[in-house]
Each structure stands twice: as structure tokens, then as C-alpha cells.
Amino acid sequence: xxxxxxxxxxxxxxxxxxxxxxxxxxxxxxxxxxxxxxxxxxxxxxxxxxxxxxxxxxxxxxx
Amino acid sequence: xxxxxxxxxxxxxxxxxxxxxxxxxxxxxxxxxxxxxxxxxxxxxxxxxxxxxxxxxxxxxxxxxxxxxxxxxxxxxxxxxxxxxxxxxxxxxxxxxxxxxxxxxxxxxxxxxxxxxxxxxxxxxxxxxxxxxxxxxxxxxxxxxxxxxxxxxxxxxxxxxxxxxxxxxxxxxxxxxxxxxxxxxxxxxxxxxxxxxxxxxxxxxxxxxxxxxxxxxxxxxxxxxxxxxxxxxxxxxxxxxxxxxxxxxxxxxxxxxxxxxxxxxxxxxxxxxxxxxxxxxxxxxxxxxxxxxxxxxxxxxxxxxxxxxxxxxxxxxxxxxxxxxxxxxxxxxxxxxxxxxxxxxxxxxxxxxxxxxxxxxxxxxxxxxxxxxxxxxxxxxxxxxxxxxxxxxxxxxxxxxx
Numbered sequence: 001x002x003x004x005x006x007x008x009x010x011x012x013x014x015x016x017x018x019x020x021x022x023x024x025x026x027x028x029x030x031x032x033x034x035x036x037x038x039x040x041x042x043x044x045x046x047x048x049x050x051x052x053x054x055x056x057x058x059x060x061x062x063x
Numbered sequence: 064x065x066x067x068x069x070x071x072x073x074x075x076x077x078x079x080x081x082x083x084x085x086x087x088x089x090x091x092x093x094x095x096x097x098x099x100x101x102x103x104x105x106x107x108x109x110x111x112x113x114x115x116x117x118x119x120x121x122x123x124x125x126x127x128x129x130x131x132x133x134x135x136x137x138x139x140x141x142x143x144x145x146x147x148x149x150x151x152x153x154x155x156x157x158x159x160x161x162x163x164x165x166x167x168x169x170x171x172x173x174x175x176x177x178x179x180x181x182x183x184x185x186x187x188x189x190x191x192x193x194x195x196x197x198x199x200x201x202x203x204x205x206x207x208x209x210x211x212x213x214x215x216x217x218x219x220x221x222x223x224x225x226x227x228x229x230x231x232x233x234x235x236x237x238x239x240x241x242x243x244x245x246x247x248x249x250x251x252x253x254x255x256x257x258x259x260x261x262x263x264x265x266x267x268x269x270x271x272x273x274x275x276x277x278x279x280x281x282x283x284x285x286x287x288x289x290x291x292x293x294x295x296x297x298x299x300x301x302x303x304x305x306x307x308x309x310x311x312x313x314x315x316x317x318x319x320x321x322x323x324x325x326x327x328x329x330x331x332x333x334x335x336x337x338x339x340x341x342x343x344x345x346x347x348x349x350x351x352x353x354x355x356x357x358x359x360x361x362x363x364x365x366x367x368x369x370x371x372x373x374x375x376x377x378x379x380x381x382x383x384x385x386x387x388x389x390x391x392x393x394x395x396x397x398x399x400x401x402x403x404x405x406x407x408x409x410x411x412x413x414x415x416x417x418x419x420x421x422x423x424x425x426x427x428x429x430x431x432x433x434x435x436x437x438x439x440x441x442x443x444x445x446x447x448x449x450x451x452x453x454x455x456x457x458x459x460x461x462x463x464x465x
Binding site: 012013014015016019020022027029031049052053055056057 | 116117120121122159162163166167169170171172402406408409410412416
């Protein structure tokens, strides 16, 4: 099972991941990213899309 | 007896529609030292990095260009219909749905495959003028490069680039102050682009391949797909948003490196710094001089009451050189700097930025490797600093490197 790791030193809270995979990533009311480190296998496609789409490429999938 | 009045820091005022208004000026630097924001003749201007970064992504603000046609007295027609339905101005779930369907085609992994084509194109254009010791950089490089990259992406014959360039520039007139006078020309160009896009879509629907447009045509998510109209609108947005911006940014890059010859030499020796060169040029000399937002509700920010409907301009160059965030704000390819906002940010972050970053980060080191000592030779012409700026004509001289 893969897990998600966001490099907080790179993350700039644009929120593109929350558009790509809203079941896993969301922006809180302060506009700061919150996310689940683990996710259902059925969501793999959208999580990979979130990784791809991040403008600062701060999201990593680990085995 | 009188109480001494508390001296409130004065809020600076900037006339941003004055044709001589300059982003990189003492007046703007002074204003930035005085206050994090300024009042302007069109709403507020945010000048400092921290505030621009926060407000750019704030849910209290939406993209601020939706009403642009209406502000110019345009309430219907082809441009109006396209503008009000394109990704740039859509909000909420309407925006997110289209963005999800478009995003996969713009994946950085897929764009990487185009890099050899970008390199060949840059070299071909340089070959044509390298022996002359000079060129008109916009006409001979920036414009054909930016437009032919689009034709490569769209999978259309590169020989059609002058037509695409002309149509994109004509639609671009819609963003200028003379929009209403240019309306007939803009409408005709949108009609022609529509026809072009519709043919392209029909062709890929009949003969899908693995190219960019085929990926858009085949894109689906949870059983949802882009309609023919949404596909057409997206292709027109790509042409509209991808050409002028890249052309202008390449022209500004040349200006930046002419001012910083030692950085040009460094780039010539270290082509691996191409990506860094793009970031640094966009941080210190961006074509998109501000990103427009509009308050969706009344709110307070750092003691300032911002009323619903207020236009807020987030200044890119001013924030990218703010000494609070960048103690050494000068162009420096070896410096470690915070991210710039030349591609906007938040949910409306530029969709095509991986393409723009990839094509410019190939072009700049190739130019540096082949052209030594670039310098202005006079006769350069410039767009105003308000809106999307850059040179429209940039004659340069150089020495051909052996």
C-alpha cells in the first residue's frame, strides 16, 4: 500500500491537489493543506493526479 | 490643550492606468516600504510578498476578470460567451470539474517528451540569424518560438504558426483598454479560432492518437467527459493564454540577462540552470505584472476592511523583489529563493505552467550557449507596464560563440 508524504518546506498551499483528489486532500478554513497519509486503493488514480498537478511538486508517494 | 495626533502611516496611491506607470520604479519601492498595500484607480494593489502569497490563495477572493467584458460595455457576442465560460473565470465546482478533466493532458511527465522538439526548434531559429551578429529578438525568436511550441503541442503543422500568432494577438486586444473599438476584429478572430479548434477536435475524435489534443478528447473522469463546446473553449484558452505570455516573457528574459551579463555567462556554462533561469526571470521581471482578484464577501485583512466586490491587484514583480522575503532580490541563478507568483496561484494557478517552464528552460540556455554579449542596439518598443508587459520589438546585437 502506498502512503502520501507532502514536503511542507515546498508546499505553497495552492490547493490543486484538493481539486484533483478531494477525498484525500483538502484546504482548511485558513487555506492550509490537510491530508490523509493513507488512502483506499480505488483512489490511486486521483492521488497520482494530485502528485502530478502540484505546481511546486511537493507531493510524494511512498511504497 | 490638544492631544498630539497619532500619525497614521499614509496609504500610498498609484495611478496604474497612466501609460508611464512603472512597476520597477522608485515610486513603487517607496510605496512598498510605506505600506503592504496601495490604493489605485482600480481597487487595491498588494505590494509585499507575504500578503500577496496569502491573498492569492484566500477563499475570500475569487478570480477578478469575469466582469471584464461588461466593464468595457460588452454584454454579448462570441468573445463574451467564450470568456464567461472559460476556465480562467469559472469558480467552485464548475471550475474544478473542467480543471480535473484538462489537468492530465498537462502532466509534467507528458510534457517532458516534447523537450527534444523544443531544443530543435530553438536551434533552428537561432541558426537563421546567428551569422548576422544581431536580430530582432521578438520577431526572429520569441514570437515564432512561443507560437510554434503551441503548434507542436496541438499537433498542427508548424508552418501555420503565423496565422495562430495573428489570431492569438487579435483576441488579446480584448484585454487592452481599446477593447470596445477593437471588438469587430476580436469577434472575427474568435470565430476563426473556433473553426480551427472544432476541426482539430473532429479530426482527433475520428482518429485518436497519443497526442495532446487526443488526450483532451479522450479525457474522462467518473464517467464525465468534456463536451465539444468545452473542448473548443479550452483549446482557444490555450492559444490565447499560451502565446503572448511566453513571447513576452522570453523578451523580458533577454532584457534581464542583458542587464546581468555575468549571469548570462553562467547560464552559457551551466545549461542545467535553465529551469532556475526561468524562475529568476519570472520573479524579477514577470510579464504578468499583476494577478487580479475580487472580494467575494466583506472581510478584514491586517486591519483593512475590504468590501465585497473590491478589485485586488496582487503585484508580482513587487512581491518577488520584496526585501522582507528576498534579502538579495537581484537576479541570481545560484540563489535559493522563495517561489514567485508569475504564474498566479491558488485554484487558478496557470494550467500551462509546466509547458511554459519546459519550453523556456530549454530556450534560454541554448541562446546563452550560442550568443555571447547580447546588447540592445536601439529601436526597442514596449507594452505598458499595466497588465501583461514586455517588448514588442527588441533589436539586439551579439557575438557568435565558436
